[in-house]
Amino acid sequence: MTTNEPAAALHRAAEDALLAPSILNTQPWHWRVEGANLDLYADPARQLHAADPHWGLMVVSCGAALHHARVSLRAGGYEPVVHRRPDPHQPWLLARIQAGRACPPSPASLRTYQSLRLRHTDRRAFATDVRVPAAVIAGLRSAAEAEHAHLYQLAPQAVEYLRYAAQGARTAGARDKVHTAELRDWTSRGADDGVPPETVAKPAARPVPTRDFGLGSEAALDPGPGDDRAAEYLVVATAGDDPTDWLHAGEATSAVWLAATVEGLAISPMSDVIEVPGARTLLRSLLHPTAQPQLVLRAGVAGDADPPPQSPRRPASEAIDVT
Ligand SMILES: Cc1cc2nc3c(=O)[nH]c(=O)nc-3n(C[C@H](O)[C@H](O)[C@H](O)COP(=O)(O)O)c2cc1C
CATH class of the missing domain: 3.40.109.10 (NADH Oxidase)
Structure with a gap:
């Protein structure tokens, strides 16, 4: 994947980030693409009040989405710049990302990008005789x-x-x-x-x-x-x-x-x-x-069995605003 338009790369990054894992698949994020900035917000309406009353796991989930967006930008030919929690007056604004300087993607970053679509949660028990090296x-x-x-x-x-x-x-x-x-x-x-x-x-x-x-x-x-x-x-x-x-x-x-x-x-x-x-x-x-x-x-x-079915995601039109 390559794109030379920073705005298009930011939008693509937000779309790719929707694939991120999240607690109970709550997808507790909201993205805003505004000019040269891609803003990541936690969405408190998607908090799990019983399991996660202090919203730590909601932010961990948003952090996974932030990393997915960075992987997407790297594969798109940019070295992203990230400001974490940039505004103390906006606690739900978790990160502001800019595309950064153009930088050809390495083979490793393209492999990582491919894995965004292959990754899934596998809740089956693992085979007894094969250890992770x-x-x-x-x-x-x-x-x-x-x-x-x-x-x-x-x-x-x-x-x-x-x-x-x-x-x-x-x-x-x-x-x-x-x-x-x-x-x-x-x-x-x-x-x-x-x-x-x-x-x-x-x-x-x-x-x-x-x-x-x-x-x-x-x-x-x-x-x-x-x-x-x-x-x-x-x-x-x-x-x-x-x-x-x-x-x-x-x-x-x-x-x-x-x-x-x-x-x-x-x-x-x-x-x-x-x-x-x-x-x-x-x-x-x-x-x-x-x-x-x-x-x-x-x-x-991972064994030879087919991967488990994919978990669904919200449509980009619901989770991403472009202004
Ligand atoms: C912070 C966090 C906590 C999670 N906790 C659990 C868990 O306790 N048990 C579990 O089976 N999956 C857990 N998951 C996996 C999610 O349920 C899974 O990412 C989500 O359902 C989307 O499915 P996918 O990973 O296959 O895309 C967790 C994921 C995250 C990011």
């Missing part, structure tokens, strides 16, 4: 560090504690009626947002339980033959815990996920262990004392 994990760690975040690979003993955290998060979530109603809403939406039951794996035993979407027999994705015993659990963490850190965590999540896609890995995030304070505290105790966990990525080698 250490060199690939090292590359993912570098991708996170380039985005002002860290990526921790949990050792087997730490995975045991993650299991407790995930079990605790499940129990807490099931007990909270507001939370279960919110989940119900976002798994039974119309055509263009939310988590379709066809993308949720049917229940199966795993060493670390993943989010219970409360769908029971409506979960329609075949869980596959894997049992997740070779899954890696990678924690995206930041040094601080404010909105700029959440934005960086989202950018790092996208960077890691796209790099993993290029390497043929499959990923599904786990944020229930971030949403439930006790689970997050336990997770935090497994990391460096100053690290703030922002998201867990369950990673494995």
